Amino acid sequence: MSQPEPTTSPSGVIHDIGYRGYDGGRLDRRRIGSALFVHSLRGVYGLGRAGKSKIIPFGLAAVMVLPAVIIAVVNVALAGQGVASEPVLPYTRYPMVLSAAIAIFVAVQATQTVSLDLRFHTLPLYMSRPLARVDYVRVKYAALALGLLILMAVPILIMYVGSLFAEFPIGRETGDVALALIGASLYALVLAGIGLMIASLTARRGFGVAGVIAVLTLSYAIVSALQGWVGEVVGDMNTAGWIGLFSPMTLVDGVQVWAFGVETSTPAGPPDGAGPVFLVVTLGVIAACYSALAARYRRVRL
Amino acid sequence: MPVIEVNELTKRYPGATALDRLTVAVGDGVTGLVGANGAGKSTLIKILLGLVDATSGQGSVLGHDIFTQGIELRRRVGYMPEHDCLPGDISATEFVVHMARMSGLPADAARERTADTLRHVGLYEERYRPIGGYSTGMKQRVKLAQALVHDPELVFLDEPTNGLDPVGRDEMLTLVRRIYTEFGISVLVTSHLLGELERICDNVVIIDSGVLLRSSSVAEFTRASEQLAIEVTDGVDEVARTLSEAGLVVARDGHLIVVDLADEATYDAVRDVVADRGVGLVRMGPRKHHIAEVFEGPVANVAA
Numbered sequence: 001m002s003q004p005e006p007t008t009s010p011s012g013v014i015h016d017i018g019y020r021g022y023d024g025g026r027l028d029r030r031r032i033g034s035a036l037f038v039h040s041l042r043g044v045y046g047l048g049r050a051g052k053s054k055i056i057p058f059g060l061a062a063v064m065v066l067p068a069v070i071i072a073v074v075n076v077a078l079a080g081q082g083v084a085s086e087p088v089l090p091y092t093r094y095p096m097v098l099s100a101a102i103a104i105f106v107a108v109q110a111t112q113t114v115s116l117d118l119r120f121h122t123l124p125l126y127m128s129r130p131l132a133r134v135d136y137v138r139v140k141y142a143a144l145a146l147g148l149l150i151l152m153a154v155p156i157l158i159m160y161v162g163s164l165f166a167e168f169p170i171g172r173e174t175g176d177v178a179l180a181l182i183g184a185s186l187y188a189l190v191l192a193g194i195g196l197m198i199a200s201l202t203a204r205r206g207f208g209v210a211g212v213i214a215v216l217t218l219s220y221a222i223v224s225a226l227q228g229w230v231g232e233v234v235g236d237m238n239t240a241g242w243i244g245l246f247s248p249m250t251l252v253d254g255v256q257v258w259a260f261g262v263e264t265s266t267p268a269g270p271p272d273g274a275g276p277v278f279l280v281v282t283l284g285v286i287a288a289c290y291s292a293l294a295a296r297y298r299r300v301r302l
Numbered sequence: 303m304p305v306i307e308v309n310e311l312t313k314r315y316p317g318a319t320a321l322d323r324l325t326v327a328v329g330d331g332v333t334g335l336v337g338a339n340g341a342g343k344s345t346l347i348k349i350l351l352g353l354v355d356a357t358s359g360q361g362s363v364l365g366h367d368i369f370t371q372g373i374e375l376r377r378r379v380g381y382m383p384e385h386d387c388l389p390g391d392i393s394a395t396e397f398v399v400h401m402a403r404m405s406g407l408p409a410d411a412a413r414e415r416t417a418d419t420l421r422h423v424g425l426y427e428e429r430y431r432p433i434g435g436y437s438t439g440m441k442q443r444v445k446l447a448q449a450l451v452h453d454p455e456l457v458f459l460d461e462p463t464n465g466l467d468p469v470g471r472d473e474m475l476t477l478v479r480r481i482y483t484e485f486g487i488s489v490l491v492t493s494h495l496l497g498e499l500e501r502i503c504d505n506v507v508i509i510d511s512g513v514l515l516r517s518s519s520v521a522e523f524t525r526a527s528e529q530l531a532i533e534v535t536d537g538v539d540e541v542a543r544t545l546s547e548a549g550l551v552v553a554r555d556g557h558l559i560v561v562d563l564a565d566e567a568t569y570d571a572v573r574d575v576v577a578d579r580g581v582g583l584v585r586m587g588p589r590k591h592h593i594a595e596v597f598e599g600p601v602a603n604v605a606a
Contacts, residue, residue, distance in 0.1 A: 019422060019485045022415055022453035026406035029373055035403045050391040050432065120389040125448060128351045128381040129404045130373045302353040 037139045044109045044147030060105045068155030072162020079166035091156050091180030092256050095187050096265035099249050107212035110195030111205045113144050118203035124302045133297045148188035179260040186252045193289025219247035227267040240268035254278035311359035320345040321512040332482045334499035334506045335492040342512035343492040347458045380449035384460035390434025394444045405452035419451045439470040459491040475502050531589040532559040535582035544575045
């Protein structure tokens with residue numbers, strides 16, 4: 001195997017100093033995965049993409065933060081007048097109150113996370129590198145879930161800071177906010193899973209966005225309406241509670257109600273003894289979304 | 303040790319066979335993989351990279367088994383796909399840096415190598431603009447850059463001249479040749495045009511319908527078919543006939559007489575015949591065959 005003699009560089013290209021190889025270190029598969037994770041997480045907020053990609057995520061982040069700031073100020077003001085001794089809105093209820101903004105964020109950023117690689121056919125470039133398909137799935141799922149957690153955690157923490165200024169009992173507030181962050185993590189994992197699963201089915205970003213929004217908001221609207229009807233009109237709160245299993249938001253809300261003993265944000269919370277079922281279904285949904293994504297990318301045509 | 307080795311490699315799709323018990327070994331240098339559209343060229347590359355699963359058979363690239371050592375294998379190779387694969391909304395620099403990181407380069411090295419590589423493929427100021435606004439030629443260069451940025455030992459280039467105008471085609475082919483001669487990276491390059499590959503390849507592998515037709519060095523291809531072109535002032539037919547009677551293989555190409563160059567004695571025979579006939583010898587020189595003609599067979603010449 002003889003090495004070829006380097007031929008002369010083309011004249012006229014003054015700064016061409018010839019080819020230099022690379023002998024430095026190379027990252028292993030895990031570190032490449034982390035690099036893709038950071039890249040994808042930045043992408044969830046449009047960082048590193050074109051300017052207009054930042055408008056929606058940052059706009060929605062502002063929508064998420066603003067009410068929290070107002071609530072924090074109200075808490076401080078009410079506490080100052082001695083009217084309130086606890087926050088006007090429990091931390092755990094915040095994601096549900098802003099579920100519409102969260103749904104739009106999931107729809108737009110889930111497609112940003114996976115549909116672009118499908119639409120531009122960039123996937124073969126990833127898969128011809130030292131990454132396995134399952135690495136890609138794990139990284140994308142983790143990046144969107146963390147992006148969503150940040151979206152929910154920042155306003156929750158702002159409310160927490162407000163509570164501290166309002167001089168509510170610090171131990172109680174810290175415990176409550178910790179529970180709310182655990183709840184937000186569950187919301188993030190469920191919503192990211194469902195969003196990615198739908199987004200990965202189409203290279204057309206518009207379809208992906210529409211699909212995710214439809215599934216998230218329709219399921220919530222139908223479940224809430226049914227719960228209201230069955231609970232209030234028919235008067236069967238038990239059945240109404242069970243219906244909460246069938247939309248992502250009410251499902252995780254049920255877990256919070258049961259596990260953290262907080263008040264529900266839905267017309268009907270989980271019935272007595274149903275809490276563990278809500279938790280099992282939540283974990284099942286997360287596992288199912290991950291498996292479906294892994295299967296999707298195992299079979300994807302490259 | 304061969305750079306690429308496949309043994310009885312088969313790929314069947316429902317209703318079609320892309321590769322049919324293909325056995326071939328490829329050494330270092332620039333190797334052309336030639337075949338009509340649908341001959342199985344892209345399928346072969348995708349199987350070697352682990353993008354597509356083979357139905358049966360074995361293979362190795364740079365000594366790594368293609369089925370069990372995919373990650374290690376892909377660490378050392380680069381791949382330029384045939385189709386469009388670039389996001390439109392980010393710049394070439396951002397994209398190639400990211401792809402370098404995905405190949406395992408640390409952040410600093412990725413930026414440095416990206417700047418170097420984009421310069422080598424001939425992308426200068428435009429590299430900071432979004433790729434969506436690039437011409438086909440520029441996009442092909444970005445695709446090539448992302449395949450080279452991690453300094454692989456072997457690159458797979460799938461139809462790199464696709465969609466380029468004649469000048470762009472020439473530039474791309476020159477660039478492909480430089481990847482080996484200057485960068486020291488072995489190349490497997492596909493094309494459905496035999497003619498454009500012979501200029502830049504050391505070896506050529508020809509497949510058709512997933513079956514190996516021929517695999518040999520370009521030198522062997524052309525040496526086997528060296529010919530002598532002769533132009534005379536007068537009596538072309540008679541000279542041709544006499545040469546033929548002298549036991550030479552003679553063909554006509556317009557006003558040229560083409561004889562197969564058997565050995566040194568061929569030159570003497572031509573000189574003697576021309577002198578006997580008393581016609582003027584305008585020129586006599588070797589005529590290098592194009593592989594395409596060899597491939598089609600000598601019939602193409604006689605017909606003329």
